[in-house]
Amino acid sequence: MLKKKFSCVKVDQQKDGITWVIFNRPEKRNAMSPTFHAEMMEIMKSLETDPDTKLVILTGAGTAYSAGQDLKEYFRETDGNNAAKAAAGANSRWRSDVLWMYNKPTIAMINGFCIGGAFTHCICSDFAIAAHDVTFSLSEVNWGILPGGMVSKMMSDTVRPRDAMFYAATGRPFNGKKAAEIGLINFSVAKKDLKRETLKLARELLEKNPNVLRGTKHAIRATQTMSWRAAADYLAAKQAEIKMRDAARGHDSYKEGIRQFIDEKAYRPVFSPYVGASDGKTTEKGGKPRASGARKKKAPARKKSAKRK
Numbered sequence: 154m155l156k157k158k159f160s161c162v163k164v165d166q167q168k169d170g171i172t173w174v175i176f177n178r179p180e181k182r183n184a185m186s187p188t189f190h191a192e193m194m195e196i197m198k199s200l201e202t203d204p205d206t207k208l209v210i211l212t213g214a215g216t217a218y219s220a221g222q223d224l225k226e227y228f229r230e231t232d233g234n235n236a237a238k239a240a241a242g243a244n245s246r247w248r249s250d251v252l253w254m255y256n257k258p259t260i261a262m263i264n265g266f267c268i269g270g271a272f273t274h275c276i277c278s279d280f281a282i283a284a285h286d287v288t289f290s291l292s293e294v295n296w297g298i299l300p301g302g303m304v305s306k307m308m309s310d311t312v313r314p315r316d317a318m319f320y321a322a323t324g325r326p327f328n329g330k331k332a333a334e335i336g337l338i339n340f341s342v343a344k345k346d347l348k349r350e351t352l353k354l355a356r357e358l359l360e361k362n363p364n365v366l367r368g369t370k371h372a373i374r375a376t377q378t379m380s381w382r383a384a385a386d387y388l389a390a391k392q393a394e395i396k397m398r399d400a401a402r403g404h405d406s407y408k409e410g411i412r413q414f415i416d417e418k419a420y421r422p423v424f425s426p427y428v429g430a431s432d433g434k435t436t437e438k439g440g441k442p443r444a445s446g447a448r449k450k451k452a453p454a455r456k457k458s459a460k461r462k
């Protein structure tokens with residue numbers, strides 16, 4: 154449990170393992186100052202190893218998700234002070250260094266303005282959901298720089314090339330529906346449904362085996378820039394890592410998942426994870442007893458007619 158209080162960010166940890174990280178400078182539209190970045194670096198690193206946090210949702214207080222880098226505090230006030238500029242830059246890498254390969258699932262819930270440098274943590278989160286009517290903009294071209302940090306690279310890796318060029322070169326604002334259409338986010342919903350839909354996804358992810366989900370996230374990220382040969386080796390090694398991590402909690406997801414499907418006919422992988430995926434308990438007779446209340450929902454029984462010959 155992260156007890157410390159921060160000046161630019163609010164951390165709200167729920168009992169179900171979901172931790173809300175709320176950018177909390179609404180009067181500045183959650184623009185990212187050096188203090189904000191230092192706090193976010195500390196928070197994200199702490200939550201990554203915090204046993205009470207299983208999943209992180211990033212969002213903003215007020216009318217903005219984030220208005221990008223703070224033009225006054227991040228840029229102008231560090232001009233001429235190399236040490237301060239370097240420190241701010243180093244801490245701002247909580248997004249591209251920490252969030253990009255985070256060990257726990259992350260969701261960006263885009264509740265309002267998402268501008269410039271905020272595209273970085275939108276893209277570095279594993280999932281991004283926005284309200285239909287929020288405003289995205291790569292405003293850099295309108296005030297005098299190119300989309301720096303890693304924004305140009307991330308945009309051209311993430312969205313359709315024509316759209317990367319169009320929105321970077323014009324700075325033209327676009328809404329959540331368009332962001333989904335070009336692949337910048339997963340989907341957009343009506344503002345009133347934003348929290349509910351975000352939590353729905355979060356809870357779906359929490360049902361998975363966390364080691365398998367972690368390996369899958371890393372696999373999708375890391376193989377993007379690998380050759381086929383390197384990717385094949387990486388994926389094989391990553392699978393072995395899942396086995397090792399499962400073994401550390403006395404579990405074998407691979408065997409358990411197949412056994413419950415083939416022998417017990419307890420679930421269908423197309424529709425849900427196997428029973429006990431999230432808590433690592435087996436349903437096998439003679440296996441470890443399941444923790445009481447660890448998973449109350451019973452998997453739907455398979456009908457006899459579904460039995461394969």
Ligand code: ACO
Pocket residue numbers: 180181182184185216220221222223224225226266268269270271292293296301
């Ligand atoms: N940096 C510093 N201060 C900011 C930023 C920012 N990025 N964005 C907003 N603010 C401040 C404003 O200066 C203002 O402060 P004040 O009350 O002390 O005058 C306050 O937040 C509210 O801003 P408004 O413009 O009044 O809010 P409004 O809701 O009308 O508009 C909008 C919001 C559209 C986000 C507008 O503030 C804006 O265009 N901000 C600049 C966005 C931007 O270009 N960011 C940099 C991207 S590039 C990069 O990140 C590298």
